[in-house]
Amino acid sequence: MLGALAGFVDELRTGGVAVALSEHIDAADALTRVPLDDREVVRATLAATLVKSAGARPGFDRLFDLWFSLAPAPAPARDPAADAPGEDLATRLEAALASGDPAALAEVARLAVARHAGLAALRRPGTGGFQRYQTLHRLDLDATVARLGAALAGGSDGDPGAGDPLARRLAADELAGRAARLRQEVEAEIHRRLVATWGAEAMAEVLRRPLPADVELVHASREELAELRRCLAPLARALAARLARRRRHYRRGRLDVRATVRHSLGTGGVPVEPRFRPARRAKPEIWVVADVSGSVAAFARFTIGLVHAISGQFSSVRSFAFVDGLAEVTRLVEGADDFDGAVRRIDAEAEVVAGSGHSDYGAALGSLWERFGRQLGPRTTVLVLGDARGNYHPARPEALAQVAEAAGHLYWLNPEPRAYWGSGDSVMGDYAPHCDGVFECRNLRQLGHVVEVLA
Numbered sequence: 001m002l003g004a005l006a007g008f009v010d011e012l013r014t015g016g017v018a019v020a021l022s023e024h025i026d027a028a029d030a031l032t033r034v035p036l037d038d039r040e041v042v043r044a045t046l047a048a049t050l051v052k053s054a055g056a057r058p059g060f061d062r063l064f065d066l067w068f069s070l071a072p073a074p075a076p077a078r079d080p081a082a083d084a085p086g087e088d089l090a091t092r093l094e095a096a097l098a099s100g101d102p103a104a105l106a107e108v109a110r111l112a113v114a115r116h117a118g119l120a121a122l123r124r125p126g127t128g129g130f131q132r133y134q135t136l137h138r139l140d141l142d143a144t145v146a147r148l149g150a151a152l153a154g155g156s157d158g159d160p161g162a163g164d165p166l167a168r169r170l171a172a173d174e175l176a177g178r179a180a181r182l183r184q185e186v187e188a189e190i191h192r193r194l195v196a197t198w199g200a201e202a203m204a205e206v207l208r209r210p211l212p213a214d215v216e217l218v219h220a221s222r223e224e225l226a227e228l229r230r231c232l233a234p235l236a237r238a239l240a241a242r243l244a245r246r247r248r249h250y251r252r253g254r255l256d257v258r259a260t261v262r263h264s265l266g267t268g269g270v271p272v273e274p275r276f277r278p279a280r281r282a283k284p285e286i287w288v289v290a291d292v293s294g295s296v297a298a299f300a301r302f303t304i305g306l307v308h309a310i311s312g313q314f315s316s317v318r319s320f321a322f323v324d325g326l327a328e329v330t331r332l333v334e335g336a337d338d339f340d341g342a343v344r345r346i347d348a349e350a351e352v353v354a355g356s357g358h359s360d361y362g363a364a365l366g367s368l369w370e371r372f373g374r375q376l377g378p379r380t381t382v383l384v385l386g387d388a389r390g391n392y393h394p395a396r397p398e399a400l401a402q403v404a405e406a407a408g409h410l411y412w413l414n415p416e417p418r419a420y421w422g423s424g425d426s427v428m429g430d431y432a433p434h435c436d437g438v439f440e441c442r443n444l445r446q447l448g449h450v451v452e453v454l455a
Contacts, residue, residue, distance in 0.1 A: 001036065002028060008067040009050070011204045015063065016211040017056045023049055039068065054234070056211055065191060066200045089115065093144055093182075100178045109185035112139045117190055125198040125206045128190040135186050145179045213445040217299040218387075218415045225298060228444060232302065235448050236309035242452060243313045283315040284381045284408070289368060291386030292321045292352060293359045299415040300385050301343050303447060307383070308333050310451070315379070320372075321346055322364035324393075325354030328372075361388060361427065362396030369399045376406035381454060384435075387416045388428040395427040401434045410434065411454055413441040 009024050027049040034041050043064050051060050089111055096104035113119070116138040117131040136142075152171050195203050212227045213235070220228060259275035288307050290300035304319050311317045311334065321329045327350040346352070354363070376382075382403060404410040412435045414421065414428060421428040432438045439450045 001031060004067055005031065005046075007201065008046075008063060011063055011067070011201075012050065012060065015059050015209070016214050017051070017059065019050050042068065059209060059211060062209075063204060065188060066195055066203050089139070090144070093139060093141070094148065097144065097148055097175065097178050097182070100174065102181070105178065105182050106185050106189075109182060109189045112136075113186060113189045113193065117193075119190065119193050119197070122194075122197075125194065125202045127206055128187070128194055131190050132183075132187050135190070136183065141179060141182065145175060148175055210443075213448075214443050216415075216442045217302055217444070217447075218296060218442070220298060228302065231444060232305055233309065235444060236306055239306070239448050239452055240310040240313055243310065283313065285377070285379050286311075286314045286317045287320065287376075287380055287382045287407075288317070289320045289322070289326075289364075289382060289384045291323070291359055291361070291364075292346065293323045293357075295359070295389070296385070296387050296415055299441070302444065303383075303385050303413065303441075303451075304333055306447060306451060320368060321350055321352050322359075322367075323352045323354075323357060324360035324363055325352050326364045326367040326371075327351045356391075358391045359386070359389060360393040361386065361390040361431075362394045362399065365399040365403065366396050369402045373402060373406055376403065378408040380407045380409075382407045382410045383454070384410070384412045384431075385415075386412075387414055387426065388412075388421070388431055389425045390427055392425050395430045397427075397430040397434060400431050404434045404436075409436045409454075411436055411450075412438045413447075413450060414438065415442050416440075417442065 005024075005028060009019050009027070012019050027046055030045045030049050031042065034045050036042060043061070046064065047057065047060060051057055089108070092104070092108050092111065096108045112135050113131075116135045117128075118134065119128075119131060149172055152168060152175065191203070212224070212231045215224045215228060217228070254277050256275045256277045260271050260273075263273060263275055264271040286307060288304055290304055292300050300321070304321075307314075307317055308319070317334065318328065318330045319333055320326055329346050329350050332345045332349065384400075400410070412428075412431060416426075418440045420426065428438070437454075439446070441447050441450050
């Protein structure tokens with residue numbers, strides 16, 4: 001068990017979950033105090049000792065199911081379940097969905113995977129995604145659910161809830177939940193069989209996914225973007241709390257050595273009460289200038305959302321969006337509870353396209369200086385968000401230089417890997433000399449770190 005736990009902890013660390021040595025020891029100690037034959041108790045025990053954030057829990061559960069699989073032995077070459085008649089399997093499926101019995105759903109999943117998944121044909125470890133699709137497709141789950149739902153909507157004379165729309169809706173939701181449970185059981189059964197054949201280490205490498213905070217914003221899928229949206233608010237709250245603590249620390253200012261020595265004369269030269277200079281750390285004014293074209297739109301939206309979510313840590317926040325035209329969008333995003341709705345308003349109302357609709361950094365930076373340059377000051381920090389790919393339009397680095405000279409600080413956040421900067425139509429090299437700092441900022445973890453440093 002200790003060997004399995006060590007491998008499990010190593011895989012968690014590889015996947016980005018920080019597990020300290022003390023937490024590893026706590027987990028090993030906790031396992032001596034719980035029944036090891038109860039798998040869900042073991043899962044809860046390890047989660048309580050190893051997982052520190054809600055965002056890491058899905059990855060933990062996925063790895064737990066691999067490392068502590070219920071099928072340690074390889075499946076036989078010919079599973080007798082594969083010979084179950086199709087009509088019998090369809091009858092079992094309908095009965096399991098109608099009853100909602102978890103054991104019956106698990107048994108149907110086992111029979112369906114044995115009959116339809118075709119795992120014996122695999123020649124190397126895989127995610128099992130195609131096998132899952134193939135199993136559910138041949139099981140015709142959607143059609144069965146639709147048939148049961150139609151029967152439920154029609155009702156029967158013996159059904160007291162037949163004429164009650166609320167009762168039918170609740171029953172339909174329950175049926176959908178049972179179908180979702182069956183899909184999960186099919187996926188779990190496929191993974192158990194793959195682990196039995198290839199081993200937990202090989203399957204963990206195949207199924208390894210980054211934590212939500214480490215997903216690249218530019219390449220995130222729709223599901224990953226939805227998970228990132230859920231992570232944004234907790235990240236903003238934690239970041240605001242850290243910034244507030246740091247600002248309270250700065251209220252005392254630096255140690256005033258001369259005043260401390262002078263005050264210590266009253267205590268025999270012992271500096272019992274240190275004296276500090278008055279704090280002069282003021283909240284900065286933030287200007288966010290974001291490329292919202294298709295290639296980097298997700299990165300820009302998350303960054304604007306994060307900055308506005310912690311706007312209380314700044315004296316003010318102004319946002320500008322551009323493609324090949326530039327518009328101030330502060331009123332569209334500040335105080336917005338639904339940030340996705342604010343983004344849609346930017347797309348619909350802000351005049352960010354002035355010509356071809358392809359990014360033109362030179363035109364946007366020139367417009368920023370010409371229209372808003374006089375409003376910049378030494379307390380203004382400008383954040384430019386974008387990959388600096390200007391589609392071979394003139395870069396106009398002199399416009400950025402003028403903005404940098406008028407502002408207190410100017411930083412560039414680039415969502416591309418640093419190795420790509422300067423390749424193709426990237427003009428990052430023209431802009432970097434005029435910035436106080438240029439940061440690779442590809443995911444929420446890096447974004448939160450950069451904003452914390454700059455604030």
